[in-house]
Amino acid sequence: MGTPLFESMLIPSRVSNLEEARRRYGSRADYYVRFLTIGDPLADAVVEAFQELPPGEGQRMLDLALERGIDAVPDAPDALRALFEQLDTVPAWVDWKRLRRGALAYQRTGLAGAMVLSALSLMNGYHSAAAVKPLVFTRQLDKMARRRLAETGRFIADTIAVDGLRRHARGFASTVKVRMVHAAVRRMLSRSPHWDTRAWGTPINNADMAATSLSFSVAMLYGTRAMGLRFDQREADDLMLLWRYSGYLSGVDAGLLPASEAEGMEWAELIDLLQPGPDQGSVALAQA
Secondary structure, three states: OOOOOOOOOOOOOOOOOHHHHHHHHOHHHHHHHHHHHOOOHHHHHHHHHHOOOOOOHHHHHHHHHHHHOHHHOOOOOHHHHHHHHHHOOOOOOOOHHHHHHHHHHHHOOHHHHHHHHHHHHHHHHHOOOOOOHHHHHHOOOOOOHHHHHHHHHHHHHHHOOOOOOOOOOHHHHHHHHHHHHHHHHHHHHHOOOOOOHHHHOOOOOHHHHHHHHHHHOHHHHHHHHHOOOOOOHHHHHHHHHHHHHHHHHOOOOHHHOOOOHHHHHHHHHHHHHHOOOOOHHHHHHHHO
C-alpha cells in the first residue's frame, strides 16, 4: 500500500509531507498528487475548440446545448459533443431519492451553514497558498470579493435545491457554466509566463477542485455539527452523495469523489496534510 503509483509523475514543490501521507494513506496519497497537474480534459478541449469560432458563438452553443440538448446544436464541435456525452450520462451510483434527502439536509443548515461556509470552508481553503494562486492572479476574491462570493452562494443554492442537479434544472446549468469558466481561466493562466507549474501544479487542477467539493460537503457537516446541528448517518451520506454528483458534473475525477462521510473525512485529512500552508496572498484573500 505504501508504494507510489506514479513513480515518474511531476510532483509540484507545493506538496508537503508526502512521505507521511504515503505512510498514513498508502497509494491514495500519490493518486491525489497526480491530479495536481491535471485540469479537466473534456472542458479544456471545449475551450480550445471555441477559440476557433467567432466571438460569442461558443457560448451560444453551450447555452443551446444546456437548454435543448447537444443534438439541437448544429455543427457542434466534437469536443462539445464529448463533454455532453459525459454530462448526459448519469452514473449508476446516482440515487435521486437520496439526492433529495441530501438537499433537504443541507437546506436545514440555514444561517449556521452560511457561517460554516465563510468561517471554515473558505478560510480552510485559503490555508493552501498554491490552491489560491488562481484567485490571486485574477484578483477574483480581492478586487471582486463581493461579486465572487455572491456567485459562489448562488451556485450552492442552485445545487442544494430539491432535484437541482436534474438535467434541465438550474443547478445542473450553474455547475456546467462554472466548469467552463474554470476551464477558460485555466487556459489563460497556463499561458502566463508568471504561472509556475513546477511549483503550483496546473491552475484550477483536478485535485484542488476535489478539495473544493469537500469544503462544501465534509466541512459543512463537521462545522454545523460543532455548532449543535444533528444529522443521522443516512442524512450525512446522502448529503455527500449530492456533492459527489456535483463533483462529477464539475469534471472531478471519479476516484477523487468520496461515496460516504467517512471516506470524505479521510480524503479531507489527507488533503490537509499535503497542503503547503498560507502565504501573503492567503492573508489578502481572507481580509477581502
